[in-house]
Amino acid sequence: MALNIVVCAKQVVDPETPVSAFRIDADARRVVPAPGVPPVVNGFDENAVEAALRIKDGTDAAIAVVSVGSGFAMDVMKKPLSMGADQLVLVDDEAVADLDAAATAYVLSRAIERLGGYDLVLCGRQASDWDNAQVPLGIAETLGLPCVTMAQKVEAHNGGLVVERVLDEGYQVVEADMPALVTVSNELGEPRYPSLRGIMAASRKSPTVWTASDLDLDPARLAPSLELVDLFIPVTDRQCEMVEGEDGQDTGRRLALRLREEKLI
Amino acid sequence: MTGAALGVLAAGEWTDGRLYPGTGELLALGRSLDCGEVSVALLGDAPESVCREAVSLGADAVYTASHPLTGDGDADADVSAIAQICGQAKPRVLLFGKTAFGAEVGPRVAFRLGVGAAQDCVAVEAEDESGRVVVTRPVHGGNAMARLRFPDADPKVAIVRGKAYEPLAADGSRRGEIRRVELEPPVVRTRRVETVESRSAGVRLEDASVVVAGGRGLGGPSPFEQLEELAGLLGGAVGASRAVCDAGWLDHSYQIGLTGKTITPDLYITVGISGASQHMAGCSGARHTVAINKDADSNIFKAASFGAVGDWQDILPSFIETIRELVES
Numbered sequence: 359m360a361l362n363i364v365v366c367a368k369q370v371v372d373p374e375t376p377v378s379a380f381r382i383d384a385d386a387r388r389v390v391p392a393p394g395v396p397p398v399v400n401g402f403d404e405n406a407v408e409a410a411l412r413i414k415d416g417t418d419a420a421i422a423v424v425s426v427g428s429g430f431a432m433d434v435m436k437k438p439l440s441m442g443a444d445q446l447v448l449v450d451d452e453a454v455a456d457l458d459a460a461a462t463a464y465v466l467s468r469a470i471e472r473l474g475g476y477d478l479v480l481c482g483r484q485a486s487d488w489d490n491a492q493v494p495l496g497i498a499e500t501l502g503l504p505c506v507t508m509a510q511k512v513e514a515h516n517g518g519l520v521v522e523r524v525l526d527e528g529y530q531v532v533e534a535d536m537p538a539l540v541t542v543s544n545e546l547g548e549p550r551y552p553s554l555r556g557i558m559a560a561s562r563k564s565p566t567v568w569t570a571s572d573l574d575l576d577p578a579r580l581a582p583s584l585e586l587v588d589l590f591i592p593v594t595d596r597q598c599e600m601v602e603g604e605d606g607q608d609t610g611r612r613l614a615l616r617l618r619e620e621k622l623i
Numbered sequence: 624m625t626g627a628a629l630g631v632l633a634a635g636e637w638t639d640g641r642l643y644p645g646t647g648e649l650l651a652l653g654r655s656l657d658c659g660e661v662s663v664a665l666l667g668d669a670p671e672s673v674c675r676e677a678v679s680l681g682a683d684a685v686y687t688a689s690h691p692l693t694g695d696g697d698a699d700a701d702v703s704a705i706a707q708i709c710g711q712a713k714p715r716v717l718l719f720g721k722t723a724f725g726a727e728v729g730p731r732v733a734f735r736l737g738v739g740a741a742q743d744c745v746a747v748e749a750e751d752e753s754g755r756v757v758v759t760r761p762v763h764g765g766n767a768m769a770r771l772r773f774p775d776a777d778p779k780v781a782i783v784r785g786k787a788y789e790p791l792a793a794d795g796s797r798r799g800e801i802r803r804v805e806l807e808p809p810v811v812r813t814r815r816v817e818t819v820e821s822r823s824a825g826v827r828l829e830d831a832s833v834v835v836a837g838g839r840g841l842g843g844p845s846p847f848e849q850l851e852e853l854a855g856l857l858g859g860a861v862g863a864s865r866a867v868c869d870a871g872w873l874d875h876s877y878q879i880g881l882t883g884k885t886i887t888p889d890l891y892i893t894v895g896i897s898g899a900s901q902h903m904a905g906c907s908g909a910r911h912t913v914a915i916n917k918d919a920d921s922n923i924f925k926a927a928s929f930g931a932v933g934d935w936q937d938i939l940p941s942f943i944e945t946i947r948e949l950v951e952s
């Protein structure tokens with residue numbers, strides 16, 4: 359029987375937006391996307407898609423990608439399909455547009471349940487916008503799944519799961535029974551590039567779109583559990599003293615002498 | 624859990640008969656919140672000396688819970704243990720350090736108790752007027768800071784970044800109560816098969832007072848030998864940007880930044896690092912940053928006190944040689 363894998367993916371502001379182009383609307387407490395910089399699929403979620411595809415490379419598996427939000431850029435969100443995922447499910451509704459981690463975990467859990475049987479839920483370790491690293495943990499708690507975080511390698515066979523997880527120093531091999539949830543880190547390796555064939559296939563697929571009412575959500579659980587009271591850009595007013603020499607060699611020497619003058623070395 | 628909750632419970636960590644430094648930081652933060660008893664939970668079979676160390680660093684009470692499965696890296700067991708201790712201590716605020724343990728167990732305990740959690744906090748404060756708890760945390764890779772206010776429900780769970788608070792000076796005359804907690808046996812659904820440690824020799828990056836780090840601009844792994852040499856001269860440690868670790872030039876344990884290590888050296892020397900916000904998120908606590916980069920507009924110079932613009936291949940050799948002369952004379 360095919361292994362059913364669900365990957366949770368989020369559309370985010372491009373985290374590689376140059377610092378100088380990063381803007382916020384302090385009154386609305388929102389980030390204003392830089393003009394001309396399209397959103398992306400959260401990088402760690404692409405790592406999770408890659409982890410799913412590597413499992414599928416070796417065994418019979420079906421991959422559904424699920425996302426919660428609104429204002430999806432379809433060409434962006436279709437990227438996992440063009441990489442090789444089978445299905446894209448978008449919970450696309452203003453009511454779920456700006457949820458916090460707890461509420462997002464709740465809605466994703468409902469969506470995963472609605473998808474039917476699943477063996478493995480894969481998530482990125484964190485989203486690069488709010489850097490919360492909580493949604494996957496919330497899904498695991500809500501669905502009552504064993505949870506393994508920070509994977510650099512995921513193998514699934516015969517109902518069993520073997521995960522190599524990144525530690526501060528080194529790694530650890532962990533096993534669990536499925537169904538289970540695993541969060542994936544960038545140490546897994548680069549996500550594959552969509553092939554031309556993949557892009558063509560993805561262009562013919564349309565996402566399954568659900569609204570909040572399709573999931574029969576409890577409105578009380580969509581309210582934020584923490585209130586965002588302020589969003590601001592930190593000011594760094596360090597003055598950098600540029601050390602210049604006649605050439606590189608002289609610059610290096612002067613830099614060292616300057617640090618000695620300041621008693622830094 | 625609402626209403627009568629009082630005090631602060633810190634989820635402590637210890638190893639080899641010592642508390643983690645971060646636990647002392649949590650206790651200091653707990654005292655600064657000034658909302659009642661400050662207690663600490665120590666999982667595993669914590670020896671009395673570790674409990675007393677926690678008391679000397681500010682704990683009024685120590686909850687110890689020694690089920691063989693807890694405190695040993697099985698999150699299932701630790702989530703269950705901390706949730707149970709929380710049920711007894713009934714704290715207003717539950718603190719974790721931003722460690723592998725805290726970043727996973729903290730939010731999971733919060734979900735289990737039906738309350739919110741805040742990850743990666745650099746400040747946790749009680750608001751003057753209302754006494755409500757507000758945290759500050761970097762978001763968007765450190766490009767912005769968010770302040771978030773907890774609702775009334777207790778406990779308020781905050782996972783706190785290392786070195787954001789100074790531990791108190793140890794005071795051996797402080798008194799504290801040790802409370803042993805009987806745990807419901809936890810159900811652990813994951814099985815650890817093998818742990819492979821790759822601890823690098825020498826000073827730990829997180830503890831080093833001098834860090835020398837390289838980025839993609841170094842072009843490959845071999846220039847890191849020169850950084851090792853420089854770090855050796857200064858008694859420091861070598862680190863790297865994520866680009867370097869992703870390229871496989873160095874192991875991920877060298878990575879500094881939001882998703883790597885947080886460092887707080889007196890002197891941070893960067894070579895060929897652009898200073899992306901996610902990198903700076905891990906080194907903004909450096910006292911002095913020195914940058915060598917060929918791009919004068921590079922973001923790294925905005926955080927640096929001293930900079931040199933140019934190709935590292937021209938600058939670094941004489942920089943290292945001069946430092947050698949200075950430290951060896």
Ligand SMILES: Cc1cc2nc3c(=O)[nH]c(=O)nc-3n(C[C@H](O)[C@H](O)[C@H](O)COP(=O)(O)OP(=O)(O)OC[C@H]3O[C@@H](n4cnc5c(N)ncnc54)[C@H](O)[C@@H]3O)c2cc1C
Pocket residue numbers: 373374401485486764837838839840841863864865866867878879880881882883884894895896897898899900901902905915916917918921933934935936
């Ligand atoms: C969610 C998320 C988390 C992340 N976490 C981290 C993290 O924890 N740590 C981290 O470091 N990054 C992290 N990143 C990545 C980060 O955004 C940057 O991509 C990364 O830090 C860039 O590394 P770099 O500075 O080495 O490379 P680049 O940005 O490519 O910079 C290379 C620099 O080298 C200079 N250079 C090139 N050649 C020379 C030369 N010959 N001489 C001198 N200078 C030269 C260039 O001018 C440039 O400034 C994260 C990204 C995301 C999205």
